[in-house]
Amino acid sequence: MYDYGFFSYESKEDMLERSRAFWNPDKTDFWQDAGIDLVIDRREGYLFWDMAGRRLIDLHLNGGTYNLGHRNPELIATLEQAMQHFDIGNHHFPALARTALAEALVKTASPNMRRVIYGSGGGEAIDIALKTARHTKQRRKIVSIIKSYHGHTGIAVGTGDERFSKLFLSDHPEEFVQVPFNDLNAMEDALRARDVAAVIMETIPATYGFPLPAPGYLQAVKRLCEEYDTLYIADEVQTGLMRTGEMWGISKAGVEPDIMVIGKGITGGMYPIACCVVSEECSAWLKEDGFGHISTGGGAELGCVVSLKVLEICGRPEVRSMVHYIAERFQQGLHQIQEIYPDWFVGIRQDGVVMGLEFNHPVGAKLVMKHLYAHGVWAIFSTLDPRILQFKPGILLGPELVDEILDRTEVAIGKAYAEARSGARAAVTA
Amino acid sequence: MSVIELSHREPPGAARAAMMLQRAHWAAELFARYDIERVRRIVDAVAAAGEAHAERYAEWAVEETGMGVVEHKVLKNVACSRELWDRYRDHDYVSPRILADDKVLELPRPAGVIFALTPTTNPIATVYFKVLLALMTRNAIVVSPHPGAKAVCADAVRVLSDAAVAAGAPDGCIQVVEEPSIPLIEALMTDQTTDVIVATGGNAVVRAAYRSGNPAIGVGPGNVPAFVDATADIAAAARAIVDSKSFDNSILCTNESAIIVEEEVAEQLIRELGRAGAHVCTPEEVERVREHLFPDHRMRLDLIGKSATVLAEEAGLTVPATTRVLVAPFSLVVPEEPLAREKLLPVLGLVRVPNTRAGISAAQAMLRATGAGHSASIHSTRAQTIMEYGAAVKVLRVTVNVGNSLGSAGVLTNLAPTMTIGTGFYGRSSLGENLEPRHLVNWTRVAYNADRSVPFDEFGGMQPWRLETVPTAASSAAPADPAPATPATDVLREEVRRLILEELKELTRQ
Numbered sequence: 001m002y003d004y005g006f007f008s009y010e011s012k013e014d015m016l017e018r019s020r021a022f023w024n025p026d027k028t029d030f031w032q033d034a035g036i037d038l039v040i041d042r043r044e045g046y047l048f049w050d051m052a053g054r055r056l057i058d059l060h061l062n063g064g065t066y067n068l069g070h071r072n073p074e075l076i077a078t079l080e081q082a083m084q085h086f087d088i089g090n091h092h093f094p095a096l097a098r099t100a101l102a103e104a105l106v107k108t109a110s111p112n113m114r115r116v117i118y119g120s121g122g123g124e125a126i127d128i129a130l131k132t133a134r135h136t137k138q139r140r141k142i143v144s145i146i147k148s149y150h151g152h153t154g155i156a157v158g159t160g161d162e163r164f165s166k167l168f169l170s171d172h173p174e175e176f177v178q179v180p181f182n183d184l185n186a187m188e189d190a191l192r193a194r195d196v197a198a199v200i201m202e203t204i205p206a207t208y209g210f211p212l213p214a215p216g217y218l219q220a221v222k223r224l225c226e227e228y229d230t231l232y233i234a235d236e237v238q239t240g241l242m243r244t245g246e247m248w249g250i251s252k253a254g255v256e257p258d259i260m261v262i263g264k265g266i267t268g269g270m271y272p273i274a275c276c277v278v279s280e281e282c283s284a285w286l287k288e289d290g291f292g293h294i295s296t297g298g299g300a301e302l303g304c305v306v307s308l309k310v311l312e313i314c315g316r317p318e319v320r321s322m323v324h325y326i327a328e329r330f331q332q333g334l335h336q337i338q339e340i341y342p343d344w345f346v347g348i349r350q351d352g353v354v355m356g357l358e359f360n361h362p363v364g365a366k367l368v369m370k371h372l373y374a375h376g377v378w379a380i381f382s383t384l385d386p387r388i389l390q391f392k393p394g395i396l397l398g399p400e401l402v403d404e405i406l407d408r409t410e411v412a413i414g415k416a417y418a419e420a421r422s423g424a425r426a427a428v429t430a
Numbered sequence: 431m432s433v434i435e436l437s438h439r440e441p442p443g444a445a446r447a448a449m450m451l452q453r454a455h456w457a458a459e460l461f462a463r464y465d466i467e468r469v470r471r472i473v474d475a476v477a478a479a480g481e482a483h484a485e486r487y488a489e490w491a492v493e494e495t496g497m498g499v500v501e502h503k504v505l506k507n508v509a510c511s512r513e514l515w516d517r518y519r520d521h522d523y524v525s526p527r528i529l530a531d532d533k534v535l536e537l538p539r540p541a542g543v544i545f546a547l548t549p550t551t552n553p554i555a556t557v558y559f560k561v562l563l564a565l566m567t568r569n570a571i572v573v574s575p576h577p578g579a580k581a582v583c584a585d586a587v588r589v590l591s592d593a594a595v596a597a598g599a600p601d602g603c604i605q606v607v608e609e610p611s612i613p614l615i616e617a618l619m620t621d622q623t624t625d626v627i628v629a630t631g632g633n634a635v636v637r638a639a640y641r642s643g644n645p646a647i648g649v650g651p652g653n654v655p656a657f658v659d660a661t662a663d664i665a666a667a668a669r670a671i672v673d674s675k676s677f678d679n680s681i682l683c684t685n686e687s688a689i690i691v692e693e694e695v696a697e698q699l700i701r702e703l704g705r706a707g708a709h710v711c712t713p714e715e716v717e718r719v720r721e722h723l724f725p726d727h728r729m730r731l732d733l734i735g736k737s738a739t740v741l742a743e744e745a746g747l748t749v750p751a752t753t754r755v756l757v758a759p760f761s762l763v764v765p766e767e768p769l770a771r772e773k774l775l776p777v778l779g780l781v782r783v784p785n786t787r788a789g790i791s792a793a794q795a796m797l798r799a800t801g802a803g804h805s806a807s808i809h810s811t812r813a814q815t816i817m818e819y820g821a822a823v824k825v826l827r828v829t830v831n832v833g834n835s836l837g838s839a840g841v842l843t844n845l846a847p848t849m850t851i852g853t854g855f856y857g858r859s860s861l862g863e864n865l866e867p868r869h870l871v872n873w874t875r876v877a878y879n880a881d882r883s884v885p886f887d888e889f890g891g892m893q894p895w896r897l898e899t900v901p902t903a904a905s906s907a908a909p910a911d912p913a914p915a916t917p918a919t920d921v922l923r924e925e926v927r928r929l930i931l932e933e934l935k936e937l938t939r940q
């Protein structure tokens with residue numbers, strides 16, 4: 001009997017049955033088939049425990065949502081305090097916490113940034129960004145990167161892999177153009193007709209396994225945007241909040257975007273909101289018809305208060321210092337592991353604590369994910385390139401846990417290699 | 431004004447401060463791989479930075495705390511920067527030691543993260559001292575200054591930290607708690623990331639350090655008797671005592687509390703004390719000193735670290751402007767006698783005894799009241815008396831024919847130069863010596879079979895650690911947003927006052 005107070009289950013099997021029955025049968029089964037029988041129970045810091053009591057180190061962090069750890073005590077205290085005074089607020093009125101957060105965000109962003117529009121999740125904030133771009137340029141066309149991921153809401157889904165847009169008959173190929181990453185010629189070809197509202201880019205494409213932008217690539221794209229009169233939207237949902245060692249990955253890359261989208265980690269997984277930061281040029285609709293985008297939960301004030309705390313924490317010099325140490329230790333440790341398995345563990349993509357580990361097998365990362373899970377680490381493969389394991393440690397890790405992660409990773413990579421060599425596919429399907 | 435009631439479950443700043451410890455932990459891991467050349471370069475640079483700012487911080491400290499004498503603080507600051515480093519420059523707490531005869535290889539293992547509490551009386555000298563000791567032993571250090579001296583200490587720690595990092599030290603190996611408070615300090619002392627606490631300060635803080643559950647080096651208060659026996663060089667003794675007692679207006683724990691003098695030489699000593707710059711009070715003046723400086727048998731806390739002439743004025747005494755010390759004769763060493771206790775101001779008790787045995791008894795009585803395990807001084811030329819005194823009085827250092835303030839601190843003697851005087855088991859401390867670098871490092875002993883037929887290995891020229899990456903100053907790459915200012919400055923000031931009062935009450939407790 002698993003009694004959680006608010007609800008209970010007879011057993012883990014009972015829970016999974018009901019998950020299939022009442023929630024999502026395919027997703028539930030997908031993970032069972034992949035050898036990941038995870039039902040997350042208690043969470044704390046960079047650890048969580050499966051229903052069955054197994055301790056796991058979280059290297060997925062929901063794409064950076066738990067950048068500061070699960071149930072960060074400072075964020076819990078902040079939310080509890082905020083609840084003594086605030087709720088989500090009223091989305092029609094000037095609002096205390098929303099305004100305060102907007103001001104704080106604008107201060108951290110590049111100097112051309114002026115205002116913040118709020119959504120309730122990353123996808124919605126991407127939709128806002130795309131709508132804003134279309135309004136600003138009075139054009140429909142959006143250029144994105146092949147295998148990029150910007151969320152599954154109405155407009156955002158069109159920028160991504162067609163697997164998710166076609167499913168819902170939501171693909172609009174005439175409006176969404178996709179070009180390969182790191183290919184400036186293709187980008188220029190796409191922009192040359194000057195009929196594009198915006199280019200949208202993840203600073204480092206997460207779901208594609210964090211291929212690193214070639215040196216100067218992002219800046220060159222920005223220059224092309226200027227040359228062909230289009231907007232640059234930086235999707236900082238996974239690369240923001242010190243994960244690259246700077247507050248925003250795009251600032252580290254030396255690019256001033258016209259629009260910047262922030263989600264996930266901005267509320268530390270406590271009370272979700274997402275933010276779309278825009279330049280003066282892109283603020284036009286906010287003066288013309290401020291009711292243009294409405295979202296009751298967008299910029300919920302409780303989330304705004306938490307976000308202010310997240311920004312303050314991320315801005316501390318201690319955090320900057322630690323990200324640097326953590327990144328360095330992982331770099332050393334992973335390279336040492338790579339020396340053992342040079343033909344299997346063929347690449348390390350790293351910018352700060354944003355990392356992708358590349359394996360020499362079409363679904364290598366799925367194998368490694370499974371063995372990591374068996375050895376107490378949860379890290380997810382890249383949906384859009386299953387050779388790559390997304391390896392996303394938190395920015396407040398201490399040396400002991402980092403060393404523990406590296407120990408576990410070394411063993412898991414070795415076991416996955418053995419499995420790949422023996423040809424056994426086990427429960428892994430492409 | 432905040433509309434929202436801020437009901438923190440943990441003290442304000444605790445999470446941030448815990449983060450500092452964690453950053454220090456990262457730095458310590460890296461630091462522990464440094465070799466002796468790198469370490470020496472860093473300590474060199476930091477000692478030089480400390481010396482370069484010795485005067486500025488001496489002035490600032492006197493201004494911020496209202497205690498002490500600028501010139502004397504300059505001396506201490508130099509003593510705890512360049513001079514300290516000169517003393518330890520050739521010591522090595524970093525390289526392996528090979529004891530071939532014993533077939534033992536010794537590998538130094540730094541403590542890791544030191545949480546250092548520094549006092550308001552000796553703010554900068556103690557900061558310098560602890561930071562240099564930490565660096566010599568490859569430890570990271572987080573300094574929590576006394577709230578009464580936090581501004582000058584925070585500035586000094588930043589200067590030392592910048593110098594260290596510029597000389598190649600790991601980023602974050604020297605940090606400071608800028609807004610210390612009692613709950614915050616307690617939170618940091620009990621944090622699991624703290625490897626050792628080095629507590630210098632009031633008794634309350636030292637006891638809390640020992641209660642923390644973490645390894646701690648904390649030292650107790652002093653109460654220094656200066657016994658002048660009939661064989662002493664009286665003029666020299668008087669000079670030494672007056673110099674020592676007036677040093678920094680007597681706010682060191684090593685300053686003499688009372689002179690115990692054999693009757694036979696008492697009058698002569700009193701004359702010589704006068705010559706050396708002391709004013710010896712008449713019985714009527716002593717009453718005024720008691721009434722004005724020690725009302726209700728307690729030292730007035732607002733007078734701590736003030737000069738002798740200021741004190742004389744407070745007590746309504748007319749003394750020469752050159753007066754450095756007020757000597758107040760009294761008749762019996764008993765617990766309720768304030769003149770027989772530690773006085774952090776230049777008032778020196780004086781008690782006459784008929785013979786050597788009675789002198790030793792009087793010194794023992796002083797240490798029964800307070801200050802056990804700390805220091806005593808003797809002025810004598812008779813070796814047997816010196817030995818008996820050393821064996822009888824409950825202290826762990828006895829200085830002979832020198833002023834005790836710099837004698838016990840290892841400046842005028844060959845004791846280890848220190849700002850932290852271990853009071854040992856008598857004084858409820860884990861440390862019975864003057865704190866020195868070796869106390870902050872453990873050694874792993876790699877021991878071979880004692881059987882002569884088993885050979886020992888050749889370790890000469892080998893390095894036990896590899897430093898894979900040369901550290902860079904991550905934190906100085908781009909300045910982060912300053913932390914929001916604490917709104918309640920008044921509350922804080924009030925708390926500082928309360929804290930100082932509490933600590934000092936401890937000293938005047940009966």
Ligand SMILES: Cc1ncc(COP(=O)(O)O)c(C=O)c1O
Nearest residue numbers: 121122123149150151202237238
């Ligand atoms: C880069 C990026 N953008 C946008 C999103 C969409 O965010 P949400 O899931 O909150 O809608 C995601 C989510 O994974 C993401 O990784």
